[in-house]
Amino acid sequence: MTDTCRRPIPGVAPERTDGTSTPAHRDHTVDALRAVAILGVVLGHWMVSAIVSDPYLPSTLHGESPLSYIPQFAPASWFLQTLGLFFFAGGYAAARSRRRAKADPTRTREGHRARWARVPRLGARYHRLVRPLLLFAAVWVPALLLLDAIDAPARTQHVVTSLVTHPLWFLPVYLALVALTTPLIKLVARWGLWSILPAICVVGITDGLRANGLPLGWKIAVTVIGWSVPYLLGIAMAENRLPRYAGAGLLALGGTAGALLVLVVGYPASAVGVPGDRWSNLDPPSLFTVSLAFAQLGVFLLLRARLAGPLRRPRLARTVTLLNRTAMELFCWHQTAMLLVVFAGLLVGRHLPGLLDTPDGRWLLHRLVWVPLFLLTLAGLVAVFHRASPRHPPTGEVGRAGRVGDDTETSTERGALPSRGA
Incomplete structure (x- = not known):
């Protein structure tokens, strides 16, 4: 490992290495990265999820993608599909958590820690994810049963179920990677950046087999x-x-590879699934998705040192912290907020541009008009369910240093991402 890798980045405080369990202070740049990621997911879903009302049966709804009608806007999806940033921040936080756990003063003489701290506080991470999900299920399971009980149109039931449940695929994948953190850290320690090569090869082989269908x-x-x-x-x-x-290397590699895959090889240009495309770049992630993650992370790494100073400003820091602390609620309830506005729109009529009409022409511009109302509705849902979720960590995670939210490495508070800094 070279000294270049170890030298601190200007403006970004290095982790304390004196054996204590508390970092010098949080890395606000990774906080901001998570905030951008959650905003990208929320806005991305709102902009590519059109709900269309049948002109003769207004209560019959179905889903459409505006990118099917306006394919020239596919490049906009490159900025709104930010899942690579989520997983990057998750890997960073999990590795830092493991480092802190190894230096945990609560170790016993035999070198064993409390049950919840054995695998980067895995139990606490799972607990912080499950709590908001249980509240989400407590609301939506009865709601979906009610739609069936009142004989809501099958297409309406389908689009509602799809919108509220489809984004949840992210959580089991994230939790699987959290569970694999220890062997992945060993892999990085042994091979450095070469550790990503086998995974990229598997993704490339899978892309070659997509035409025949994948089990x-x-x-x-x-x-x-x-x-x-x-x-x-x-x-x-x-x-x-x-x-x-x-x-610079990630940005150049990701940008070049992404352009070649779309323009030469024929990969879909959209970073999200679009009906009629050869396949979805997200199901499962393709080489284009990996290239996009490289480019986005390359931009972050290039800007990281310059971002550290502005992110210490109190107002901006509070905004970033709020987005991180409520990440799980934002993730769970953003589609619900959109649906509530759509259902309210049905009371007015199906001719509301950007809400219940076919997503063609100037639909994307009309949709932007509705985004503030979506945000306001989402803010209300988050305020309710963030307070309703219990805040105490599982029994066994005791002491100020190990409390949820006191350090970046353990804080996935309210979200699939670490919440209070990295």
């Missing part, structure tokens, strides 16, 4: 393997194995 089990496995690439890069940064110049 469900293989798709699930490749989904985990594909998203392990940015997760491993996050671990590499936490372990000081990602040099400063890697940002």
